[in-house]
Amino acid sequence: MTTPASLHIGVIGLGAMGRGMAASLRRAGHLVHVCDVRPEAAQAFAAEGGVACASPAEVAAHCEVLVSVVVNAAQTEAVLFGDGGAAAAMRPGSLFIMCSTVDPNWSVALEARLADLGLLYLDAPISGGAAKAASGEMTMMTAGTPAAYAKAGDALEAMAAKVYRLGDRAGNGSKVKIINQLLAGVHIAAAAEAMALGLREGVKAEDIYEVITHSAGNSWMFENRMAHVLAADYTPLSAVDIFVKDLGLVLDTARASKFPLPLSATAHQMFMQASTAGYGREDDSAVIKIFPGITLPGSPA
Template identity: 40%
Template structure:
């Protein structure tokens, strides 16, 4: 159903691009900006227009979606001198879909609230292929008023979008738990297949046998396939993302004095990969990090 709700969109990366297209295809006019102007132009069409700046993207928008990578990028997009916050009218709503941790979200919600702007916390999980199909999991939190406006937009990107709490930050907390599991599962898959290799087994055959058994997981099936085929340059999720995300996980755990020994070990593995210069490779490269420590 066509709607008059206008959407400003910031961030058109591997996931942000197809997510924005799903929103436009659902009938929402989307004005989108990315630091790569050519990337924005290449995605234009079908209700999505390319903006030349953050300010242009958000001017007149009722809802602004941020799908950037880091807390620093969100801070810059919102609050630098030419940022989005100065352009937003009272009653607008910012939807933060990046994984940034609960602390930053809570701070931005207070600052935006001071100018009459709402914030919906809506981190995503699912990967590039599911983003293109509008099949993501989105962990949503915020006020009932803000959710009433933004839920149809979120639903255009998601097959599952549960409201996990009434406060911005609740969604990030659930995503922290999600990323702990994802990060540990990828590390465990790499460790298991590296062990198979060191014992002289055929790694692909071992993966084929185990992926349908009780020891399997989504990450063992998905990342394991990339590990055995060596598809580390087909970057669907960069190792650098898990350096960031596992740092968020361990910081959140420390803030509540919760031991997370497995997450901490996985974090060290991702840091080792970055130090080896592999941060821009697919995160399945942890297999090679463990094979050649």
């Protein structure tokens, strides 16, 4: 089934990822209704050709496909069931696409709750960062019923270059996403530790970066996040507190089956330490600030 170009699609949450996803849907020919806790963000998108709405319920009144791009399960609950929530306004047979990183068991339960209301659901966490979201080149890890995929039509492909279909019911999308977050968080923590050691030993930050990014020890996260450290720019594209949350979900999932994750546990403690030190809302590369006795680029000597 191909989604008609005139389909009305709602996007709730216009942060670093949601803003780009909404733009990708609009470029694909869909009429995109949006809302955000910051009304000015919705109005700015409307000025470019979308439709600004005041609440998730207003979005749901106009759209049969809703894409939720908020931070966590609590915010998703508010989008659906809070004041002005979408669930009560969604028509039977409408589709809710959930793109947050959440406990997989919560996602499974949400599918059942929405089914009881006659609504379809896709467990569809995302990865790739703001730039790939804006260009429609991110990755979606999806799971849901055939009816949910049919309702989505080509909307998923409009938002993402890679759409992985991981099962015919909710759960596996969120499971694969937290596995991705395990690796991402550990890699950022390891990158910060390596850069901190080099600085402690008196090597210039730019020399460490140049050599490692052309050597076997490189990782995507080292190359991307340590560039932020070199620039002394901790503007939160993805914040420290995101990994406090996401690595916490990783550890909760593993704890339920008594599965050991020693590297994840250590990385989680590093992000917790950074958050407690006051860096929780800074870019996740700010985890490097927990290391003593080093002078970071841009800091007073």
